[in-house]
Amino acid sequence: MTTSPASPAAVEVRHLRVQYGDALILDDISFAVPPRDILAILGGSGSGKSTLMRHMIGLERPAAGQVFIDKINITQCSARQFNMALKKIGVLFQGSALISSMTVGENVALPIFEFTDFSKPAVDKMVQVKLSLVGLEGYENHFPAEISGGMKKRAGLARALALNPEILFLDEPSAGLDPVTAAEIDRLILDINQQLKTTIIIVTHELASIFAVARQVIMLDKTTKNIIARGTPAQLKTQSAHPYVRQFFNRGLE
Amino acid sequence: MTATQHLHSPPLFDLQETADREWTIRITGDLTIAVAGDIRKALMAALTGKPLTSLVIDLNQVAGTDDYGALVLYELKHRLRLPDDRFRLLNPPDLIKGRLAQMTGTDARPAPPGPGLFSFSFVTQTGERTLEILKEGGNFISFIGALVVAGMRIAGKPKSLRLNDMVRHMKTTGVDALPVVALISALLGLIMAFMSSLQLKQFGANIYVASLVAVSMVSELGPVMTAIIVSGRSGSAYAAEISTMKISEEIDALVTMGFDPVLFLAIPRMLAAVIVIPLLTMFSNLFAIAGGLLIGVTMLDLSAGTYISQTLNSLSLFELCWGLSKSVVFAILISGVGCLRGFQAKGGAAAVGHAATSAVVTSIFLIVLFDSIFAVIRSYWG
Numbered sequence: 095m096t097t098s099p100a101s102p103a104a105v106e107v108r109h110l111r112v113q114y115g116d117a118l119i120l121d122d123i124s125f126a127v128p129p130r131d132i133l134a135i136l137g138g139s140g141s142g143k144s145t146l147m148r149h150m151i152g153l154e155r156p157a158a159g160q161v162f163i164d165k166i167n168i169t170q171c172s173a174r175q176f177n178m179a180l181k182k183i184g185v186l187f188q189g190s191a192l193i194s195s196m197t198v199g200e201n202v203a204l205p206i207f208e209f210t211d212f213s214k215p216a217v218d219k220m221v222q223v224k225l226s227l228v229g230l231e232g233y234e235n236h237f238p239a240e241i242s243g244g245m246k247k248r249a250g251l252a253r254a255l256a257l258n259p260e261i262l263f264l265d266e267p268s269a270g271l272d273p274v275t276a277a278e279i280d281r282l283i284l285d286i287n288q289q290l291k292t293t294i295i296i297v298t299h300e301l302a303s304i305f306a307v308a309r310q311v312i313m314l315d316k317t318t319k320n321i322i323a324r325g326t327p328a329q330l331k332t333q334s335a336h337p338y339v340r341q342f343f344n345r346g347l348e
Numbered sequence: 349m350t351a352t353q354h355l356h357s358p359p360l361f362d363l364q365e366t367a368d369r370e371w372t373i374r375i376t377g378d379l380t381i382a383v384a385g386d387i388r389k390a391l392m393a394a395l396t397g398k399p400l401t402s403l404v405i406d407l408n409q410v411a412g413t414d415d416y417g418a419l420v421l422y423e424l425k426h427r428l429r430l431p432d433d434r435f436r437l438l439n440p441p442d443l444i445k446g447r448l449a450q451m452t453g454t455d456a457r458p459a460p461p462g463p464g465l466f467s468f469s470f471v472t473q474t475g476e477r478t479l480e481i482l483k484e485g486g487n488f489i490s491f492i493g494a495l496v497v498a499g500m501r502i503a504g505k506p507k508s509l510r511l512n513d514m515v516r517h518m519k520t521t522g523v524d525a526l527p528v529v530a531l532i533s534a535l536l537g538l539i540m541a542f543m544s545s546l547q548l549k550q551f552g553a554n555i556y557v558a559s560l561v562a563v564s565m566v567s568e569l570g571p572v573m574t575a576i577i578v579s580g581r582s583g584s585a586y587a588a589e590i591s592t593m594k595i596s597e598e599i600d601a602l603v604t605m606g607f608d609p610v611l612f613l614a615i616p617r618m619l620a621a622v623i624v625i626p627l628l629t630m631f632s633n634l635f636a637i638a639g640g641l642l643i644g645v646t647m648l649d650l651s652a653g654t655y656i657s658q659t660l661n662s663l664s665l666f667e668l669c670w671g672l673s674k675s676v677v678f679a680i681l682i683s684g685v686g687c688l689r690g691f692q693a694k695g696g697a698a699a700v701g702h703a704a705t706s707a708v709v710t711s712i713f714l715i716v717l718f719d720s721i722f723a724v725i726r727s728y729w730g
Binding site: 148177188189194 | 593
């Protein structure tokens with residue numbers, strides 16, 4: 095198992111199987127994300143998108159298969175290697191997951207303090223830089239409960255970007271936001287991808303952002319527990335042989 | 349429709365015996381949610397006690413219908429236990445027919461039990477509960493392991509201890525609890541002094557009220573009362589706070605940022621508790637003795653000087669240290685259980701409430717258990 099060759103991809107999933115007790119959630123999932131790509135993981139509700147992401151960032155152990163983050167097999171590695179892999183990734187959770195007892199500024203500063211030796215004034219400057227990147231200048235001293243849902247997502251994004259990760263995982267970044275804010279987040283994702291050369295993996299089912307952002311798409315299905323389609327969004331919309339995929343991309347209108 | 353109009357509204361149906369033991373109900377108005385309750389009540393009243401083996405519902409003249417209309421007919425059929433061939437509908441609208449078929453048809457089986465529901469079978473329930481207890485034991489052991497690992501990390505790199513958080517928890521657990529601890533302890537001292545004086549007065553042994561209050565508070569009641577108050581105030585707060593962070597993915601976020609959640613959340617709380625709970629216990633002792641002093645001076649004709657010197661005579665340094673070491677153990681129990689229950693939480697808002705409740709219940713149980721262990725040790729110690 096450990097002899098399997100390292101992968102040149104930024105993230106690679108090989109033959110991943112997820113099972114809770116008798117319930118099989120995902121079976122034999124394999125795909126690779128090349129560096130600097132933007133991949134969207136799609137699927138209907140309950141198809142295991144978020145579960146797949148939780149396995150890709152090492153929060154849960156798969157029943158079988160491997161996940162490689164920049165050549166580190168995070169399913170079978172030492173704690174030290176796992177921590178190295180964690181430093182390469184940033185994660186934006188669905189509910190932003192900002193620490194509610196800390197201000198926005200403290201949330202962004204948290205990983206910077208932990209993994210660098212800069213002084214407090216220097217870290218404060220970096221927090222300013224990161225917050226202005228997501229358009230949240232001046233909100234350092236607000237608590238997460240004091241800002242809106244869209245602002246929380248952006249603050250979560252700033253925290254995920256705090257240590258300039260090579261790979262960014264976003265769980266439904268624009269879900270529950272109004273179209274204008276959602277489009278702003280999409281633009282932000284593209285900017286990050288271009289300016290910081292970050293590999294981005296998005297879990298979503300928002301059609302508009304899939305077309306705006308994703309270069310590659312994989313689609314999960316609840317019944318087969320597997321990937322039923324992969325390609326660019328345009329290919330899937332028009333050329334997919336699978337009726338469910340075409341329905342998904344055409345909002346159920348065939 | 350007002351109540352008076354309602355009373356004079358035309359009858360909702362008429363009822364006739366059309367053949368031997370066969371009754372026909374002709375519904376003339378609406379059969380919708382607006383009248384369903386009235387029709388149901390009136391029909392039940394009209395049919396109760398009638399010799400009846402089959403029923404015909406004439407829907408030729410029915411005006412509006414909806415699924416609640418169908419529900420009235422379903423309940424009628426169900427209550428009277430009529431088989432399909434003895435319950436006929438005349439000219440039912442499609443909607444009524446469809447809904448009624450859906451309610452009575454073969455597809456209308458009760459929903460299967462959800463995955464999270466406990467089975468009611470004794471054997472499976474016992475098995476499930478056993479597995480749950482084993483899993484909880486496993487959680488407990490791995491939590492202790494995680495605490496040890498976090499402790500070693502701090503020993504290796506003291507900067508990783510979140511000192512600011514610790515100070516904040518010292519304030520909320522200690523300073524903020526002082527008024528309530530002081531009040532309860534003072535009242536406890538008052539009560540003890542008063543109750544014991546009723547007995548001791550008979551022997552003229554009033555002076556021993558001071559010894560009784562001092563010894564029982566310092567070695568037993570001070571640590572236990574303080575621990576119980578703190579577990580209600582702070583043990584539950586730890587559990588609620590951490591479980592909320594758990595269900596809102598904040599702990600997952602900490603993990604992916606490379607933090608150890610136990611080091612980040614549990615260690616500052618536990619250290620804070622271990623520092624402030626013995627201090628609170630000291631205050632508790634002090635206030636209880638003050639309460640006793642008040643009774644002694646006002647009701648027992650003791651001078652403050654005698655009371656205090658009798659108190660000091662009856663206490664020893666060992667007694668004080670014994671009480672304080674108990675309170676250190678209680679502090680570890682309260683904060684550890686609070687944090688563990690928080691980390692164990694799973695699900696939604698109910699999980700937060702459950703974590704807080706079970707933190708308090710478990711820690712009070714453990715406080716009493718460990719207090720009795722201390723008592724046994726002491727009795728062998730001599």
